[in-house]
Amino acid sequence: MAGPSPWATHLSHAGPCSLAALRTAWLRYPNLLRRYLFSTDHKVIGLQYAFTSLFFLLVGFSLAVLIRWQQAYAGQPLPLLTLLVGEVNAPGGIMLPEFYNQLGAMHGTIMVFLGVVPLAVGAFGNYLVPLQIGAPDMAFPRLNLASYWFYAAGGVVMLASFFVPGGAAMSGWTSYPPLADFAPQGQTWWLAGMLLLVLSSLLGAVNFITTIVQLRAPGMTWFRLPFFVWTQLITSFLLLLAFPALQAAAILQGMDRLAGTSFFLPSGLMVGGQAVDVAGGGSALLWQHLFWFLAHPEVYVLVLPAMGIVAEIIANNSRKPVFGYRLMVYSIFVLGFLSFTVWAHHMYLTGMGTTISAIFQATTMIISIPSVIVLSALVLSLHGGSIRFNTPMLFALAFLPMFGIGGLTGLPLGLAATDIPLHDTNYVVGHFHYLVAPGTIFALFAGIYHWFPKITGRMMNETLGRLHFAGSLVTMNLIFFPMLMQGMAGVNRRLWDGGAIYQHAEPVLYLNVPMAHAAFGLALVQVFFIVNLFMSLKGGRRVTANPWEATTLEWAAPTPPRAHGNFDELPRVYRGPYEYSVPGMDVDFLPQHVPDAKAGA
Amino acid sequence: MEIPYTSEPRPDTGLTNPKIGIWLFLASEVMLFGSLFSAYALLRMGAETWPDQSAVLSVPLATLNTVILIVSSATIVLALAAVRAGRIDAYRRFMGLTILGGAAFLVVKAFEYSDKFAQGLVPATDNFLALYFTLTGLHALHVVGGLVVNLYLWGPGVRMWRTDPARFTGRIEVAGLYWHFVDVVWIFLFPVLYLL
Numbered sequence: 001m002a003g004p005s006p007w008a009t010h011l012s013h014a015g016p017c018s019l020a021a022l023r024t025a026w027l028r029y030p031n032l033l034r035r036y037l038f039s040t041d042h043k044v045i046g047l048q049y050a051f052t053s054l055f056f057l058l059v060g061f062s063l064a065v066l067i068r069w070q071q072a073y074a075g076q077p078l079p080l081l082t083l084l085v086g087e088v089n090a091p092g093g094i095m096l097p098e099f100y101n102q103l104g105a106m107h108g109t110i111m112v113f114l115g116v117v118p119l120a121v122g123a124f125g126n127y128l129v130p131l132q133i134g135a136p137d138m139a140f141p142r143l144n145l146a147s148y149w150f151y152a153a154g155g156v157v158m159l160a161s162f163f164v165p166g167g168a169a170m171s172g173w174t175s176y177p178p179l180a181d182f183a184p185q186g187q188t189w190w191l192a193g194m195l196l197l198v199l200s201s202l203l204g205a206v207n208f209i210t211t212i213v214q215l216r217a218p219g220m221t222w223f224r225l226p227f228f229v230w231t232q233l234i235t236s237f238l239l240l241l242a243f244p245a246l247q248a249a250a251i252l253q254g255m256d257r258l259a260g261t262s263f264f265l266p267s268g269l270m271v272g273g274q275a276v277d278v279a280g281g282g283s284a285l286l287w288q289h290l291f292w293f294l295a296h297p298e299v300y301v302l303v304l305p306a307m308g309i310v311a312e313i314i315a316n317n318s319r320k321p322v323f324g325y326r327l328m329v330y331s332i333f334v335l336g337f338l339s340f341t342v343w344a345h346h347m348y349l350t351g352m353g354t355t356i357s358a359i360f361q362a363t364t365m366i367i368s369i370p371s372v373i374v375l376s377a378l379v380l381s382l383h384g385g386s387i388r389f390n391t392p393m394l395f396a397l398a399f400l401p402m403f404g405i406g407g408l409t410g411l412p413l414g415l416a417a418t419d420i421p422l423h424d425t426n427y428v429v430g431h432f433h434y435l436v437a438p439g440t441i442f443a444l445f446a447g448i449y450h451w452f453p454k455i456t457g458r459m460m461n462e463t464l465g466r467l468h469f470a471g472s473l474v475t476m477n478l479i480f481f482p483m484l485m486q487g488m489a490g491v492n493r494r495l496w497d498g499g500a501i502y503q504h505a506e507p508v509l510y511l512n513v514p515m516a517h518a519a520f521g522l523a524l525v526q527v528f529f530i531v532n533l534f535m536s537l538k539g540g541r542r543v544t545a546n547p548w549e550a551t552t553l554e555w556a557a558p559t560p561p562r563a564h565g566n567f568d569e570l571p572r573v574y575r576g577p578y579e580y581s582v583p584g585m586d587v588d589f590l591p592q593h594v595p596d597a598k599a600g601a
Numbered sequence: 602m603e604i605p606y607t608s609e610p611r612p613d614t615g616l617t618n619p620k621i622g623i624w625l626f627l628a629s630e631v632m633l634f635g636s637l638f639s640a641y642a643l644l645r646m647g648a649e650t651w652p653d654q655s656a657v658l659s660v661p662l663a664t665l666n667t668v669i670l671i672v673s674s675a676t677i678v679l680a681l682a683a684v685r686a687g688r689i690d691a692y693r694r695f696m697g698l699t700i701l702g703g704a705a706f707l708v709v710k711a712f713e714y715s716d717k718f719a720q721g722l723v724p725a726t727d728n729f730l731a732l733y734f735t736l737t738g739l740h741a742l743h744v745v746g747g748l749v750v751n752l753y754l755w756g757p758g759v760r761m762w763r764t765d766p767a768r769f770t771g772r773i774e775v776a777g778l779y780w781h782f783v784d785v786v787w788i789f790l791f792p793v794l795y796l797l
Contacts, residue, residue, distance in 0.1 A: 135604075136602035136603070136604060136605075137602075137604055139604060139606075139618040139621075139622065140618065140622060141604070143622075202626070202629050205625070205629070206622050206625045206626050206629070207622075209621070209625055210618050210621045210622045210625065213614060213616075213621055214605075214606050214611050214614060214616070214617075214618050214621060215604070215605065215606070215618075240625060240628060240629045240632075241628065241629065241632050242632075243629075244629050244630070244632035244633035244635075244636060245632065245633075245636045247633055247636075248633055248636035248637045248640065249636070251637075251735065251739065252637075252640060252735065255724060255731060255734075255735055259723070259724040259725060259731075259734075260723075260724065260725035261724045261725055261728070261731035261735075262725075262728060262731070263640065263644070263728065263731060267649075278725070279725060279726060279727045279728065279731075281644070281647075281648050281649070281727065281728045282644065282728060283643060283644060283647055285643075286640055286643050286644065289639075289643070290636055290640065293636070564602065565602030566602075567602075570602070
């Protein structure tokens with residue numbers, strides 16, 4: 001990468017945000033802009049997604065640290081806080097409940113929609129899918145560019161909402177009406193931001209599916225696709241077909257808030273002791289149906305790419321084909337399909353009726369089968385392997401039990417009888433954090449360590465990587481396991497005082513303090529990662545094009561892959577993706593693009 | 602390196618990239634309108650009273666609009682046929698008619714809206730009108746989007762006919778598919794909102 005310094009200094013001399021300066025810069029440095037900001041190359045867009053989503057992960061995580069501090073030390077002044085979030089939100093260093101609610105809603109929103117999904121799909125998918133299928137780029141490069149900028153715009157709108165009167169959205173990441181219909185204007189910004197993000201993922205999904213269907217290299221038949229590509233394909237279908245439900249819901253809520261309709265407002269609604277002056281006749285349940293029709297497939301959007309990354313890394317580092325490749329592919333097809341049929345298991349408490357609950361219980365139990373198949377196949381892939389315990393592999397290995405805990409703790413939530421006492425408690429929070437934090441985010445970290453040498457031609461530091469891994473694993477468990485315990489004791493989620501208001505919470509409240517300390521610890525160990533990432537860009541050990549001795553096509557491309565085109569010449573594919581330790585071979589890996597004659601015995 | 606199959610179909614799938622792309626996009630649109638239609642069903646099923654829809658709205662105007670959209674759907678097919686036959690003048694004529702059709706639809710819609718507003722019927726009046734304005738408003742936005750694309754393909758976009766006729770033909774086909782979709786949505790909206 002060429003140093004963009006002339007462009008940076010030019011802007012700093014020109015003063016802030018002057019259009020004329022931008023124009024001059026455009027005329028003077030059109031190449032730099034086209035290369036780094038408005039490139040249509042899938043790799044550049046992938047990296048834009050990567051850096052933006054990592055930034056948002058950091059923002060979302062910072063909000064979580066504030067939440068943990070507040071739960072442990074509710075009502076105690078923290079002078080630094082006023083400095084950070086202003087007198088309005090924390091007068092005298094004491095966090096106001098209204099601001100606490102914003103933290104909760106925006107932590108969820110930012111982590112899911114601006115952090116994890118864009119990193120898993122926008123960054124990893126964009127960078128790797130064309131490389132792994134042997135394509136020169138995505139099928140629609142300009143659509144790809146538009147997708148990134150809609151995402152960035154959505155992110156800006158979400159962040160800006162903190163600064164509007166009344167602050168950001170504060171009705172939970174689920175934005176349930178009627179509450180959300182009457183929230184301050186930050187909620188409208190949330191809806192607008194969501195529309196942009198859904199638009200972005202729609203364009204991305206169209207692009208991914210078309211790319212995978214159309215641009216596979218010669219010989220890259222369907223069952224020679226790396227498992228990661230399969231997960232991206234299914235994920236894209238989920239994005240394509242589930243997200244419009246949220247779009248519809250956001251439009252309806254926007255109408256409620258701006259045009260005075262009552263889609264989600266029932267007749268006779270009282271707010272603050274006053275009858276609300278609306279036509280009424282709406283249904284709060286309608287929002288929940290539309291929202292969860294999106295948000296349950298969304299869970300699999302978070303999970304599938306992680307499974308894909310882990311499969312690639314486990315095959316590569318155990319020097320063995322993944323166990324049951326076809327079975328895994330079929331499983332995620334079933335998973336993708338069934339994910340559209342389980343949404344109302346989030347709604348057992350709404351009084352929608354026991355018959356409907358029974359149906360959704362059944363589908364929910366069925367969907368656990370393909371998930372268990374994939375996880376078991378990944379565990380079995382280790383059996384008899386010759387395992388390399390490097391940083392990406394450690395993260396991938398930790399993914400298995402952590403994701404397992406997340407999955408198993410989900411079963412009681414899928415059954416109405418056990419969900420009723422656990423619903424809306426910290427148990428739920430613990431459950432899905434096990435899936436997403438030491439589950440998906442670990443897989444994403446694994447992916448960063450694994451593909452960094454392909455992107456930069458340098459290795460990330462192994463010692464720092466191990467410190468990052470061990471520290472994150474310990475602290476995450478210290479944060480999320482107590483949540484399960486608190487939830488079993490009946491402590492509700494989203495409480496400003498961490499549960500102190502409830503007598504029955506008393507025996508488990510002390511856990512809030514170690515959880516907060518673990519959260520600070522988790523923040524500290526991320527420094528290892530950040531330092532490692534930026535140090536290794538310039539100072540990492542140089543490596544060749546295929547340092548992990550991997551088989552899939554991205555390692556056949558030069559390092560870094562060629563701008564606009566990826567490969568020196570388009571590869572031809574001769575075999576499946578995981579030909580490791582083939583008996584009778586001199587080397588223990590057989591890349592997909594090497595002809596049989598050259599592979600030799 | 603060129604991206605393959607932008608205008609030639611890939612042999613094993615038999616499709617070009619834009620064609621797959623537009624079908625996927627339309628699938629997503631089906632889910633968007635489908636969500637709104639199910640919102641309509643849920644709210645109407647749960648409502649204690651529901652206005653007589655055809656008494657509130659103007660069935661003659663909507664019938665006129667239905668005819669206009671169906672005709673414009675036919676003219677865009679003729680435009681595609683003209684491009685395929687290499688008759689670019691005929692293409693511009695039929696595409697021009699399609700655009701006029703879309704514009705006429707919006708004009709009629711504007712009359713309908715302003716008539717409702719004049720009677721004091723707004724989205725906040727009741728859930729039927731809320732659904733009516735939301736659904737037809739979103740549909741009208743889709744018409745506007747189609748008009749922008751069609752105008753481009755009728756005007757400056759025609760240049761591509763000389764440089765890359767195969768790709769230009771593909772564009773007309775894709776624009777046509779989208780326009781048919783807009784038409785089909787209206788064909789669902791018309792009975793659901795005006796007649797049922």
